[in-house]
Amino acid sequence: MATTVKNVGILAMEIYFPPTCVQQEALEVHDGASKGKYTIGLGQDCMAFCTDVEDIISMSLTAVNSLLEKYNVDPKQIGRLEVGSETVLDKSKSIKTFLMQIFEEHGNTDIEGVDSTNACYGGTAALFNCVNWVESNSWDRRYGLVVCTDSAVYAEGPARPTGGAAAIAMLVGPDAPIAFESKLRGSHMAHVYDFYKPDLASEYPVVDGKLSQTCYLMAVDSCYKHFCNKYEKFEGKPFSMNDADYAVFHSPYNKLVQKSFSRLIYNDFLRNARSISEDAKEKLAPFSNLSIDESYQSRDLEKVSQLIAKPLYDEKVQPSSLIPKQIGNTYTASLYSALASLIHNKNSSLAGNRVIMFSYGSGSTATMFSFRLNEGQHPFSLTNIAAIMNVSEKLKSRHEFAPEKFVDTLKLMELRYGAKGFVTSKDTSLLIPGTYYLTEVDSMYRRFYAKKIASNADLSTENDSLFNGQ
Numbered sequence: 182m183a184t185t186v187k188n189v190g191i192l193a194m195e196i197y198f199p200p201t202c203v204q205q206e207a208l209e210v211h212d213g214a215s216k217g218k219y220t221i222g223l224g225q226d227c228m229a230f231c232t233d234v235e236d237i238i239s240m241s242l243t244a245v246n247s248l249l250e251k252y253n254v255d256p257k258q259i260g261r262l263e264v265g266s267e268t269v270l271d272k273s274k275s276i277k278t279f280l281m282q283i284f285e286e287h288g289n290t291d292i293e294g295v296d297s298t299n300a301c302y303g304g305t306a307a308l309f310n311c312v313n314w315v316e317s318n319s320w321d322r323r324y325g326l327v328v329c330t331d332s333a334v335y336a337e338g339p340a341r342p343t344g345g346a347a348a349i350a351m352l353v354g355p356d357a358p359i360a361f362e363s364k365l366r367g368s369h370m371a372h373v374y375d376f377y378k379p380d381l382a383s384e385y386p387v388v389d390g391k392l393s394q395t396c397y398l399m400a401v402d403s404c405y406k407h408f409c410n411k412y413e414k415f416e417g418k419p420f421s422m423n424d425a426d427y428a429v430f431h432s433p434y435n436k437l438v439q440k441s442f443s444r445l446i447y448n449d450f451l452r453n454a455r456s457i458s459e460d461a462k463e464k465l466a467p468f469s470n471l472s473i474d475e476s477y478q479s480r481d482l483e484k485v486s487q488l489i490a491k492p493l494y495d496e497k498v499q500p501s502s503l504i505p506k507q508i509g510n511t512y513t514a515s516l517y518s519a520l521a522s523l524i525h526n527k528n529s530s531l532a533g534n535r536v537i538m539f540s541y542g543s544g545s546t547a548t549m550f551s552f553r554l555n556e557g558q559h560p561f562s563l564t565n566i567a568a569i570m571n572v573s574e575k576l577k578s579r580h581e582f583a584p585e586k587f588v589d590t591l592k593l594m595e596l597r598y599g600a601k602g603f604v605t606s607k608d609t610s611l612l613i614p615g616t617y618y619l620t621e622v623d624s625m626y627r628r629f630y631a632k633k634i635a636s637n638a639d640l641s642t643e644n645d646s647l648f649n650g651q
Contacts, residue, residue, distance in 0.1 A: 189315045190357035190552060191308075192324070192561040195248035196521050196570050197240050198229045198347040198508045200611045202579050203587040208342055211584035219342040224435030228509035229346045229579075230334070232590055233597070233605045234618040237268045237330040238279045239630055240348035242617035245280055245328060246632070248350040250615075251569045252560050256287040260323030261314050261353075263294040265304030265513040267542075268331045270628070272381070276330065279628075294325075300376060301431055302542025304329030304349075304513030309548075311353040312361055325353035331512035334591060336385045343434050345509025349517045358557030358566070359520075362535070364415050365551040367407025369400045376543035384598045393543060394437060395477050400547035401441045401539060402473070405448050408537075408549040421454035422446065425551075426534035427497050427523055431516040431541045432505035441539070442498050443486035447476070461489045500526040507576055516540050521570055528567040532556045580611050601626045609633045 204227055205219040219225055231240075241264070249256055262284075264276045275296040284292060293314070297306035304327070311325030330348035335341040375393035378386045412420035422428070422445055430438045450457045450465045457465075468482045476482055487494075503522040505511075511518055516538060523536065531554045541547045556562050582590070597603060604621040612618060612633050620629045 186315060186320070186355040188357055188360035188553075188555075189312055189355050189363070190353065190361045191351045191359035192354050192357045192557075193248060193252045193254075193352040194517075194521060194524070194566050194570060195244050195251065195350045196347060196504070196514075196518060196572070196575075197244040197247065197349075197616075198345075198504075198511070198575070199231050199235050199240070200579050200613070201232055201582055201590075202227050202229045202508070203582050203584055205342060207581075208584050208587075211588075212341075222436065223342060224439065224506065225342060225509060226506045227581075228342065228344055229507075229511075230344065230587060230590065231332050231346050231594070232608075232611075233593055234608060234612070234620075235346075236619055237266055237270065237332055237348065238276060238628065239617040239619050240332075240346070241276060241280055241328050241330045241350075242283065242630060242632075243615065244330070244348040244350040245326065246283055246617070247615060248326075248352060249283070252352065254324065254352065256284045257289045258323050259284060259289065259292055259326050260321050261293045261311055261325040262328070263307035263310045263325070264296045264328045264330065265298075265302075265307035266296060266330050267298055267300050267303060267378070267512050268333075268384070269298075269378070269381070271626075276328070279630075280328065299546050300542035300544050301331075301433075301510075301512045301515060302540055302546040302548075304517060305540035305542075305548060307513075308351065308353070312363070315353060315355060316363065327351040327353060329511075329514040329517055331514055332384075333510050333512050334384055334594065335388075337588075340388050340390065343510050345505075345511045345515075347508055347511040347514040347518055349514045349521065351517065352561075356558075356561075358555050358561060358563050360553050360555070362551040362553055365408060365411055366548060367404045367409075367411055367550075368548040369403035369407070369545075370547075371396075371400075371545050373543075373545050375545060382599060384594070393433075394440075396543065396545050397433070397437060397541050397547075398441060398444055398477055399473075400541050400545060401444050401549075402448060404539065404547050404549035405445055408551075409452070419452075419454065421449050421452075421456035422493065422497070423454075423456040424535065425497065425537040426531075427501065427527075427536045428539070429501045429516065429519045429523060429536055430498070430539045432502070432519055433510045433515070435502055435506050438498065438502065438505075439487060439490075439494060440483060442494050443483070443490040446490040446493065447482070447486045464489060504572065504576075521572065524563055524567050525570060525572040528563040531563055578613075597622075
């Protein structure tokens with residue numbers, strides 16, 4: 182059975198992010214930061230965040246339900262459901278079990294899979310699990326479903342502008358328009374304390390910003406080296422960035438993506454790859470004898486390599502930067518929101534292209550892997566994925582909050598993190614019909630959700646369908 186499947190990968194995608202956001206420029210003023218610190222220094226434009234009626238579970242419910250409905254997928258046709266997240270609401274009960282409510286309604290409880298957790302890498306682990314299942318002898322010819330969901334929030338300080346919130350659902354199966362080149366995969370795993378969440382009473386992480394950036398770049402270098410070795414082994418020729426049409430990165434903030442892509446160009450220079458022009462070789466020559474550690478600390482190398490990489494960055498990376506710059510770092514959903522941006526921007530011209538993906542999770546885990554794109558067949562086609570995600574309309578219809586209101590919202594969420602016995606505002610006025618929302622957490626910590634049905638925001642939520650958290 183397994184030998185008959187080809188082009189296993191992503192058949193369909195849906196993205197959901199909260200309709201509430203704060204402009205980074207306004208946040209600079211509020212925080213007393215220098216002008217451009219968040220917008221130019223971090224490369225970010227806007228940041229999505231959850232109010233008291235939304236969380237990772239409600240966003241996931243919305244994304245999954247929307248994908249099934251818009252692609253007309255029978256919930257009984259889902260055989261594996263994997264969730265990637267680092268936002269812990271329960272130390273035992275998986276997010277996947279909450280999503281089972283959608284499938285139980287249709288009589289389907291025969292669904293494998295649970296949650297994967299390791300910082301921002303969990304979504305990639307979940308995706309690999311589903312792909313490997315479809316390619317294996319265990320596959321029962323049903324679809325796999327992957328959900329990446331996180332609400333990234335930080336304590337007041339320099340890291341707070343690197344937050345964000347979103348959920349992405351991806352349908353996995355054979356004959357996919359976004360197909361894995363399964364043998365082209367290079368990973369890097371190490372033990373570091375660059376970003377971690379040891380305080381289970383708090384949603385906020387402990388962050389060593391400088392170390393985290395270095396670990397990310399180290400992982401880029403290592404994964405690219407392994408990826409190039411795999412390519413040469415299986416394709417019989419050297420790899421360079423000329424062999425990739427696009428490169429998509431996990432995006433904590435856009436400036437780090439720019440630095441990371443320039444590292445790939447620097448690596449091609451060190452490997453004497455054909456992608457490096459004579460002019461670029463001349464400019465990078467002074468840095469050819471730097472040790473690895475010295476190269477991470479060299480500001481001059483960073484400036485020169487980014488300058489050289491800029492034309493290729495604009496061509497190969499910039500099309501994937503829209504959503505991450507607009508909604509912020511969404512942890513496990515970040516890499517796939519960048520992929521969604523690429524499909525949104527270039528869907529009509531992507532057929533036949535190779536896309537290199539780089540996934541990073543602190544701690545640390547990272548993988549570089551490859552997709553081959555083809556137009557596909559309706560409804561599982563690139564153009565239909567772009568149409569269903571409807572990115573432009575979702576971004577345009579958001580509501581900007583003043584920084585003061587954003588800060589007050591985070592304070593409320595701090596108080597309620599891990600709490601019980603409270604009812605939310607149930608204010609769904611900013612939510613579109615079809616959106617799930619949190620209604621209460623009872624005295625036994627059970628979470629209850631409802632789905633907004635009425636299009637009139639003033640109608641009572643009594644008309645909405647109720648989901649319980651049991």
